[in-house]
Amino acid sequence: MLPFRKRYALTRALARSVYDLPCPVNLSAMWSFGSMLGFMLGSQILSGFLLSLHYFPDSEKAFARVAHIERDVNYGWWWRGVHANGASLMMLFMYIHMARGLYFDSYSTYLRVWRSGAVLYVMTMAICFLGYVLPWGQMSYWGATVITNLFSVIPLAGPSIVRLMWGGYTVGGPTLNRFYSFHFLLPFAMIPMVALHLHFLHKLGSSNPLGVDGDDGELVPFHPYYSLADLQGIICASFLLHLLVCEYPHLLGDPENFVPANPLSTPIHIKPEWYFLPYYAILRSIPHKGWGVLAMVMAVVLPFIIPTFFKNGMYQGVHNVMGREWFFWGFVGNWLALGWVGGCPVDEPYLTLSRIHTVAFFLYFPVEFILLRASEEYYTGGS
Numbered sequence: 027m028l029p030f031r032k033r034y035a036l037t038r039a040l041a042r043s044v045y046d047l048p049c050p051v052n053l054s055a056m057w058s059f060g061s062m063l064g065f066m067l068g069s070q071i072l073s074g075f076l077l078s079l080h081y082f083p084d085s086e087k088a089f090a091r092v093a094h095i096e097r098d099v100n101y102g103w104w105w106r107g108v109h110a111n112g113a114s115l116m117m118l119f120m121y122i123h124m125a126r127g128l129y130f131d132s133y134s135t136y137l138r139v140w141r142s143g144a145v146l147y148v149m150t151m152a153i154c155f156l157g158y159v160l161p162w163g164q165m166s167y168w169g170a171t172v173i174t175n176l177f178s179v180i181p182l183a184g185p186s187i188v189r190l191m192w193g194g195y196t197v198g199g200p201t202l203n204r205f206y207s208f209h210f211l212l213p214f215a216m217i218p219m220v221a222l223h224l225h226f227l228h229k230l231g232s233s234n235p236l237g238v239d240g241d242d243g244e245l246v247p248f249h250p251y252y253s254l255a256d257l258q259g260i261i262c263a264s265f266l267l268h269l270l271v272c273e274y275p276h277l278l279g280d281p282e283n284f285v286p287a288n289p290l291s292t293p294i295h296i297k298p299e300w301y302f303l304p305y306y307a308i309l310r311s312i313p314h315k316g317w318g319v320l321a322m323v324m325a326v327v328l329p330f331i332i333p334t335f336f337k338n339g340m341y342q343g344v345h346n347v348m349g350r351e352w353f354f355w356g357f358v359g360n361w362l363a364l365g366w367v368g369g370c371p372v373d374e375p376y377l378t379l380s381r382i383h384t385v386a387f388f389l390y391f392p393v394e395f396i397l398l399r400a401s402e403e404y405y406t407g408g409s
Contacts, residue, residue, distance in 0.1 A: 047228055049247070053232070053255075055255065055259065056122075057126070057255075059259065063120060066115060066116040066263065066267075077095060080102065081160070083199075083206035092161045107271035107272075108271055111267060111278060113154050113299075114278045114301065115263065116150065120147060121301070124329065127140060128332075129354055133329075133333045134333065136230050144330050146216060147329060149212060149216050150216070153209060153212045154299065155169075158298070162286070163283030164282040164283060164286070164291070168292060168296045169298055173298075174191050174197065175188065179315055278299070280297070295372075302368075304325075304365045304387075307364045307384065308321050309321070310368075310380065312381075325387065332391060335391050335392070350397065353394060357387075360390070361387070364380070
């Protein structure tokens with residue numbers, strides 16, 4: 027008798043997409059971060075929905091409602107901790123997931139998978155920023171003021187776009203209402219994008235440490251080989267999330283956000299959440315506002331541009347040609363340095379350091395391309 031998953035057309039399609047999906051035999055634990063991100067997205071949607079039952083997007087009441095959730099609502103402190111710290115963990119896992127793709131050159135062979143993931147990355151950043159504003163503390167208010175003002179550099183339409191985002195002539199209640207609406211809706215808009223990302227992944231295949239094509243390498247079914255590995259990753263993610271919520275709930279927050287928003291009192295040092303600090307360092311490294319915004323936007327859309335340097339999987343699986351592995355870890359170190367500088371005061375020597383690391387960031391991929399082309403000519407004898 028056929029197993030249940032093979033009896034009906036629908037179950038057969040689902041089994042081919044998940045249960046019996048052929049996967050490369052040599053995938054490591056680094057390939058579990060995609061499933062961990064799916065788990066984090068689900069926990070964010072669930073915890074966000076429960077928080078929305080008690081939150082009220084009003085500039086006079088929002089801060090007090092967040093305090094009410096943490097102090098008076100049953101397990102409200104836990105759900106709020108899961109949502110706030112879950113956003114940080116989701117961005118951390120996404121950075122690791124993308125770094126793995128960079129290291130193993132996923133962008134050069136699996137272009138649609140990479141670019142659909144880049145869309146999810148940008149959507150996640152937008153959702154995180156919108157959510158950071160909702161507690162309506164000092165850093166939330168001034169962070170919203172700084173970031174929305176960046177749109178004013180758009181020629182002709184910039185000031186009108188800023189007023190549309192604000193709902194007036196300054197950040198206030200209408201701004202908070204707009205941000206809350208989009209913060210609530212965008213995660214549901216991510217779901218079809220996640221489905222498309224998985225569709226491309228299952229149709230085109232996955233990268234692997236050796237860069238071996240599915241036709242040339244040994245394949246194994248997803249279950250039980252990788253379903254259990256992904257389950258272990260989800261358990262680790264859940265443990266780390268609960269450790270943060272129960273032991274260090276405010277470790278990743280800013281003390282300024284425990285003060286209600288005050289338009290008449292500017293914090294000494296305005297800075298975003300930790301996962302936006304590298305982009306913030308790039309923004310302020312250039313004195314001219316317009317050029318700084320352009321550099322930051324280029325850094326955000328860089329994942330969409332990377333595949334133009336490396337096409338057709340020509341370098342997949344080549345990780346240590348002419349020191350390329352060390353070059354990659356230098357890029358990671360430079361990114362971490364940008365994050366550190368972004369959290370420092372806008373003063374010397376941090377401004378000079380941010381400019382140095384910004385230049386290094388934008389030079390990485392052109393230099394890597396030249397390096398790989400040189401190594402290709404060296405090993406092929408220029409033929």
